[in-house]
Amino acid sequence: MRRTLAGLLFGLAYSCASLTIAGFLLQRAAFDPDRSADSADVVLRDEAIKKELVRIIADNVAGQLGRDPIETRSVVAGVAGTKPGAALMAGIIRDAHARLIGERQAPVQITSAQLVELMRTQAVGDLPTITLPVPKVTALDLARRALQWILPIAAIGTLVFAALAFTAHPDRSALFKSLALGLLLLGVLVALLGYVVPRFVVPALSDSVWADVPAQLADDSVPQLIGLELLLVGGAAGLFAGTGIVRRRRRWSAPVNTARYNNEQRWN
Numbered sequence: 001m002r003r004t005l006a007g008l009l010f011g012l013a014y015s016c017a018s019l020t021i022a023g024f025l026l027q028r029a030a031f032d033p034d035r036s037a038d039s040a041d042v043v044l045r046d047e048a049i050k051k052e053l054v055r056i057i058a059d060n061v062a063g064q065l066g067r068d069p070i071e072t073r074s075v076v077a078g079v080a081g082t083k084p085g086a087a088l089m090a091g092i093i094r095d096a097h098a099r100l101i102g103e104r105q106a107p108v109q110i111t112s113a114q115l116v117e118l119m120r121t122q123a124v125g126d127l128p129t130i131t132l133p134v135p136k137v138t139a140l141d142l143a144r145r146a147l148q149w150i151l152p153i154a155a156i157g158t159l160v161f162a163a164l165a166f167t168a169h170p171d172r173s174a175l176f177k178s179l180a181l182g183l184l185l186l187g188v189l190v191a192l193l194g195y196v197v198p199r200f201v202v203p204a205l206s207d208s209v210w211a212d213v214p215a216q217l218a219d220d221s222v223p224q225l226i227g228l229e230l231l232l233v234g235g236a237a238g239l240f241a242g243t244g245i246v247r248r249r250r251r252w253s254a255p256v257n258t259a260r261y262n263n264e265q266r267w268n
Contacts, residue, residue, distance in 0.1 A: 007178050009165035014182025016157035022189035023151045029198040029221065030214040031101050031144045037094035041086035042220045044093075048209040049216075050080055053089065053132075057110065057118065060130045065123060079118055088117050092132070093213070099134045100210045102141025108132040137206045180239035187232040194218070194225050 028035060036043055044050045058073040079085035092114070098104035110130040116122060198214035205211060 006165050006168035006175075009161050009168060010175060010178040011181070013158050013161035013165055014178060015185060016154045016161060018182060018186035018189045020151055020154040020158060021186060022193040023147055023154065025190060025194035025221075025225075026197055027144075027147055027151070029194065029217045030140070030202050031103075031147065033094045033098040033101075033103060035217065036097040036213055037090040039217060039220060040090040040093050041083050043213055043216050044080055044086050044089065046209070046212050046216050049212060050077070052209045053092070054080060056130060056132060057115070061115065061119060061124055061127065064127050076118065079120075085118070088114070096132060096134045096210050097213050100137055100140060100206070100208065100213070101144050102136050102138070103144065105136075108134045133208075134210050135206060135208050137208075137211065139205050140202065176239045180236040183232045183236040183239070187229050187236070190225065190228060190232070194221070 044053075054073050054076045058076045059069055061067065061076075062069040062072040080089060092108065092110055095104060095108045099106075099108050108131065110132065112125050112127050112129065115124040115127055115130070195218050198218040200215075202214045203211045
């Protein structure tokens, strides 16, 4: 009975741990504007986002200064296509992402100081602030708030269930098996929350091009996620093999039933 209870408690601990780790990956991909700013060049690989920024900035500048819109767009696109230019737009991308997920209530604006850096001319220093049309997606706001509550609770649940499981004196083979199943569960949640949700679900929640920011970050994390998946699956396979070894050793080391042996000799 105690072995069964220990296995159940370890299963709950592994489930909470899996939810904590996978939820952290989801938060990092879909609800972290600071990461978007740090990866501005990655975000600007999305042609829709890049064209949106170029169009709004260039059209406003060209309209105010009487310049050719096509030529102005070419200048802004050239700046956005470089890594230093992406760094200049990092603050704008961070604010847009924060606005999208409900972390920022104020509208996203491009100041005249930012325009001077982007256009590389003081002629735009007196232009009015440009406002980007970035919507707040209620579903993302609710998910962000829920995740802020779920992650600490899941982390605490991991520690509590693990401590209770160890006090129940678990069987070693059952422990290995539970841990292997926990690693497989973690692998599934990592794939879902770390990639599928930010890559496909989040962009489907809004028609805004800014909903593609998490998708770009998820694509950029694919090599790390693949490495993590291989590590988890390999660890689970090793633990399943260890479970079989422990059971075989226990079977060979079990004492022989001497009463049965004597009965067989009597019949002979």
